[in-house]
Amino acid sequence: MKTGGGSDEAKRRAGERAAEAVEDGSVVGLGTGSTTAFAIEAIGRAIDDGLEVRGIPTSFQSRQLAIDCDIPLTSLDEVLRVDLAIDGADQVSEAGDLIKGGGAAQTREKLVAAAADRFVVVADPSKLSARLERSVPIEVVPDAHTVVAKRVRELEPAGEPTLREASQKDGPVVTDNGNLMLDCEFGSITDPETLATQLSNVPGVVEHGLFVGMADAVYVGTDDGLEVRR
Numbered sequence: 001m002k003t004g005g006g007s008d009e010a011k012r013r014a015g016e017r018a019a020e021a022v023e024d025g026s027v028v029g030l031g032t033g034s035t036t037a038f039a040i041e042a043i044g045r046a047i048d049d050g051l052e053v054r055g056i057p058t059s060f061q062s063r064q065l066a067i068d069c070d071i072p073l074t075s076l077d078e079v080l081r082v083d084l085a086i087d088g089a090d091q092v093s094e095a096g097d098l099i100k101g102g103g104a105a106q107t108r109e110k111l112v113a114a115a116a117d118r119f120v121v122v123a124d125p126s127k128l129s130a131r132l133e134r135s136v137p138i139e140v141v142p143d144a145h146t147v148v149a150k151r152v153r154e155l156e157p158a159g160e161p162t163l164r165e166a167s168q169k170d171g172p173v174v175t176d177n178g179n180l181m182l183d184c185e186f187g188s189i190t191d192p193e194t195l196a197t198q199l200s201n202v203p204g205v206v207e208h209g210l211f212v213g214m215a216d217a218v219y220v221g222t223d224d225g226l227e228v229r230r
């Protein structure tokens, strides 16, 4: 599992506090990554203690963990809406916008977050930044990765795309949806909303990792506390 840069204690605090917001009888979006894993495990323990919830996983990884934790699963086809989605982020700006997709799961993560009444992001301080400036993960249809890369270089501001490789031996990363990932460097992103629209408009882009104006709260765990940003 990808673990990001923060301490496990900080991630645990954020994940476990977010899990406390899960209400009995609710449908919960189960995000992907090492921080959300602490939330999923905490929800599993609460189920052992009598909590009744159904989870919607956002990736193969979160599905497996939810099964291991005995969390009953459902899907967006069955429930249409989600009460609370909990998910991590690769970067969180001061405005509360996110870069996601370090785990190549942003397509399902965005679907579930968008269907949720409330979207809570769990993070540690290493994820915080005044502006978004990490590379933006973009899931692309395999046949389109070269043309999408060309279009990304032609955007204003221009991006520099790199095809995500699992390893030299294993070749490119293939997403849960059978697609490829381009990681695109834009430098410091001054207008995430416009860039998000530009990327969505490129044919062959399945989904990009800019989550603009979607988070209702960001739980930032530290080694000795928790800050909630709204």
Ligand code: 5RP
Pocket (backbone or CB within 6 Å): 002, 003, 004, 005, 031, 032, 033, 034, 035, 036, 087, 088, 089, 090, 099, 100, 101, 102, 103, 104, 105, 106, 109
């Ligand atoms: C997966 C994601 C993850 O939420 C993000 O990469 C954060 O992961 P972690 O909590 O392990 O640092 O967007 O697509």
